[in-house]
Amino acid sequence: MKKSGLVTYGKVYKIRGERANASQDLIAVEEPLQIRLEYVYKEAWHEKNLMVTMRSPGHDFDLAMGFLFAEGIIQGEKDILWMRYCEKVKKEEQGNVLVVRLADGLDFDSQVLDRNFYTHSSCGVCGKTAIDAVQAKLEKIRPGDNKKMSYQTLFTLQDAALVNQTGFKYTGGLHAASLFDSDGNLILLREDVGRHNALDKLVGAALREGMSLQKDRIVVLSGRVSFEMVQKAVRAGIPMLAAAGAPTNLSVDLAEDKGLTLIGFLKKDRFNIYTHAGRIMDSG
Template identity: 60%
Template sequence: MDSKGLVAHAEVVKYSRTNSLLLQDLVAAEEPLQIRLEFEKAGSWYKKDLLVTMRSPGDDFDLAMGFLFSEGIVREEKDILLMRYCRQVREEEKGNVLLVRLAPNPEIDLAELNRNFYTHSSCGVCGKTAIDAVQCRALRLEDDPDWQIDPDTLMALPHALKEHQTGFKYTGGLHAAVLYDARGKIQLIREDVGRHNALDKLIGAALTGSIALERRKIVLLSGRVSFEMVQKAANAQIPVLVAFGAPTSLAANLARSKNLTLVGFLKQDAFNVYSGQERIKQWVKKSLK
């Protein structure tokens, strides 16, 4: 199986009630990516194997940038001196080990880097070694009383996505994270087998492409919303996070505490608002009884 991209080829046997056929099919590619850090501290250089994550190959630099930003290790693109794939690796590791050299930073916390960041494509927070590590230091988002989103704009987001999510179109096995402007126009999209990876890739691409995530931006997620997805959005100061799936209780609580608008169960004719409803225009105001 060739898997050096979002999509890979695979032989499948397709069964029906009448026969079975051997076919060539397309599946979502998945391979491990290891991120290695090089950084200077008090005049000495250190190396640290930071993360192994199962991801869809492609946009790896965006993934690394977004992950390091979400974890508070970097704050902007200039905090990274270089990023390249390691050359002295085994054949099967080529293209799957990424070296990131950080600019000198006296504030870098070695103890913070010693957390265990082993994750896989469907999980992020479980890679932390202690409950104390599961926290969000992001600033509370500011109010923007002059901006309200028309509900029709939100309900139109899935239609626009279908035209751009090419990996999912061919495999049915990739998550997407999509950045929209205030009018619902797509600005960026990233796909991955992992929900967390897709969002990290999107954040990383926005940072390196000088696209401001804060102030009247909408991010759409193709799956459910966990605590860590809201944490990443809050760290990037994304004001509106929308998803096809459901949020968890921790995700909703964190969104409320950070003044982030959280929308779940998005459909073409309905959605639920769990936090920050003041950013969405009200059609009819009804009190719950």
């Protein structure tokens, strides 16, 4: 298959009733990305193969920054000296090995580097100990003076995001995370084969571009809402998270505890509010 960014062409057999036709069709691209971390420990530089994730090629710097931020390794763009692709790799690995050098003197919990960060497109945190650790580290989202979002505005968000999901439009195989303001204006969108990667890319892009993720903001997800998706949103200070699919019980519990407004089953004419409904304006 010839690869080109988010999508590639491949031969498929399309079955329509009793007829089968061979044709070329667009397919979502999925490739592994390895992130290598360089950091100072005990006055010496160290290198760590931090993670491997299956992702859609593109916006890899956003993905790396969003992931490192979500894990608490960095607090912002200033904590990274540089990011670049490793050149001393096999031909098939070119563009798929990313080196991130952290700022000298950066204070972070080095034990987090001992986690097994091998991930895939539907991964999540595992085990009660890991979940308890996540909950303990996350700060609550302040109620603040956020502008309330109307029912009518919420009804428009899925279509507004879908129009800009180029990869999904051609393949049907990509997730998206979209950032809107409270008036329903699209600010930023990222796509990826993995739900978690899409949100990491969105958060990373916002950090790199100096965009606010907090006051009067809502993030819309194309899929369901797991515990880790809420974790990433809370870590970034996002006040409202809406999704086309269903939330899990753990995601609802975490959203309730940390002050996040969580919305599921967002459609053109309906949605469910699971937590902190005060940020939503009654249509009446």
